[in-house]
Amino acid sequence: SQTIHQWPATLVQPVGSPLSLECTVEGTSNPNLYWYRQAAGRGLQLLFYSVGIGQISSEVPQNLSASRPQDRQFILSSKKLLLSDSGFYLCAWSDQVGTEAFFGQGTRLTVV
Amino acid sequence: GNSVTQMEGPVTLSEEAFLTINCTYTATGYPSLFWYVQYPGEGLQLLLKATKADDKGSNKGFEATYRKETTSFHLEKGSVQVSDSAVYFCALSERAGGTSYGKLTFGQGTILTVHP
Numbered sequence: 001s002q003t004i005h006q007w008p009a010t011l012v013q014p015v016g017s018p019l020s021l022e023c024t025v026e027g028t029s030n031p032n033l034y035w036y037r038q039a040a041g042r043g044l045q046l047l048f049y050s051v052g053i054g055q056i057s058s059e060v061p062q063n064l065s066a067s068r069p070q071d072r073q074f075i076l077s078s079k080k081l082l083l084s085d086s087g088f089y090l091c092a093w094s095d096q097v098g099t100e101a102f103f104g105q106g107t108r109l110t111v112v
Numbered sequence: 113g114n115s116v117t118q119m120e121g122p123v124t125l126s127e128e129a130f131l132t133i134n135c136t137y138t139a140t141g142y143p144s145l146f147w148y149v150q151y152p153g154e155g156l157q158l159l160l161k162a163t164k165a166d167d168k169g170s171n172k173g174f175e176a177t178y179r180k181e182t183t184s185f186h187l188e189k190g191s192v193q194v195s196d197s198a199v200y201f202c203a204l205s206e207r208a209g210g211t212s213y214g215k216l217t218f219g220q221g222t223i224l225t226v227h228p
Contacts, residue, residue: 006155034215043220044201059215090155100146101205101216103156
């Protein structure tokens with residue numbers, strides 16, 4: 001069966017520090033991969049998606065970037081964190097048909 | 113563009129009460145519709161889905177019917193339990209093809225608290 005792993009579960013980082021969140025998927029090949037963010041008091045917003053290695057699409061302008069160095073690995077990064085980057089980050093995958101997404105457990109990021 | 117609007121929360125109910133969470137959507141195409149649930153401290157789990165008009169998704173006693181004429185996908189449960197306390201998200205995805213690839217547009221979420 002397919003599983004998705006996301007780490008770390010919680011993270012506290014100072015303003016201006018770098019960020020790297022990692023997500024890996026097992027049990028499937030060539031998945032579509034997604035990063036979502038849930039800011040406090042708000043709904044989920046799609047940040048990035050990827051349909052293949054090295055292929056990244058950004059949905060909203062922001063301080064973050066994403067990379068897909070391997071088929072089942074998706075990384076969310078920042079060179080310098082802002083207070084507004086705080087939130088709950090969720091990684092997800094779907095198959096190539098893309099009619100259903102499966103989510104990781106999430107990373108709660110607090111920028112202080 | 114696409115959008116999803118959910119009823120404002122939070123919703124507080126007593127155990128065994130009837131639950132309705134309203135959801136309406138706007139989409140340029142013919143989307144698939146979903147309800148996701150987020151239990152405290154966890155990620156999202158798919159609760160149910162419907163992919164075409166008049167389809168009824170159901171799971172764990174929850175139901176929602178895809179109403180194209182009213183662009184709605186309201187979530188209902190006849191008798192809620194304390195364990196149903198969670199945040200519920202309505203969402204849509206466009207059909208595969210072009211650049212859509214199943215990207216989800218979410219509503220803002222509705223917090224449900226069920227008391228014994």
